[in-house]
Amino acid sequence: MDDPIARLREERDLARAAAAIAEAQCAIRDALIDEQQELIETLRVMALDAADHIQD
Known part of the structure; x- marks a missing residue:
C-alpha cells in the first residue's frame, strides 16, 4: 500500500x-x-581601433 506521507515528501x-535547477539555469543565463x-x-x-589605424 502507498504511504501518502512518503509520497508528499x-x-x-x-x-x-x-x-x-531553475535557479541554476537563471544563474547560468545571467x-x-x-x-x-x-x-x-x-x-x-x-x-x-582598426578604424583609427585605417584612417592613419
Missing part, C-alpha cells in the same frame, strides 16, 4: 530539486549574458 523533494556583453564591448573597441 517525495513530491516536496522533487519540487525543491526543480526549483534548484553569466552568459554578462560574458556576451563583455565580448561585444571588446569587439567594439577592436573595431574602433
Whole structure:
C-alpha cells in the first residue's frame, strides 16, 4: 500500500530539486549574458581601433 506521507515528501523533494535547477539555469543565463556583453564591448573597441589605424 502507498504511504501518502512518503509520497508528499517525495513530491516536496522533487519540487525543491526543480526549483534548484531553475535557479541554476537563471544563474547560468545571467553569466552568459554578462560574458556576451563583455565580448561585444571588446569587439567594439577592436573595431574602433582598426578604424583609427585605417584612417592613419
